[in-house]
Amino acid sequence: MSLVLTLVLALGLYVGVSVSQAGETIPTIKVTAKKFEFSPSEITLKKGAPVLLELISLDRTHGFSCPDLGVRADVLPGAPTTIRLEPQKAGRFVFRCDVFCGDGHEEMEGVIIVRDGQ
């Protein structure tokens, strides 16, 4: 991926904020799924900083599974699924579609990069 595209994705990542019951402001990251890709396919987070992932499908039911970070959800067309994520370890963690969706299903994946908060 080109540097420019990476930058655009990084800047475009934080598209909104939500306020939790505790009154803290949590950034919301929208992730779309379609055969056979997630967009963005690379999500950069800060260790210890909570985010909401708003998952929506553009075609059929997919899954969003990142066992290393303890998250898993169905991704449905027309109805966003929101999951809260507060990564406690830095690293690169692959997420995958875990609902069989056709010929390209096995390659339908992305990566969450968690950076140390400093």
Ligand SMILES: [Cu+2]
């Ligand atoms: Cu799939």
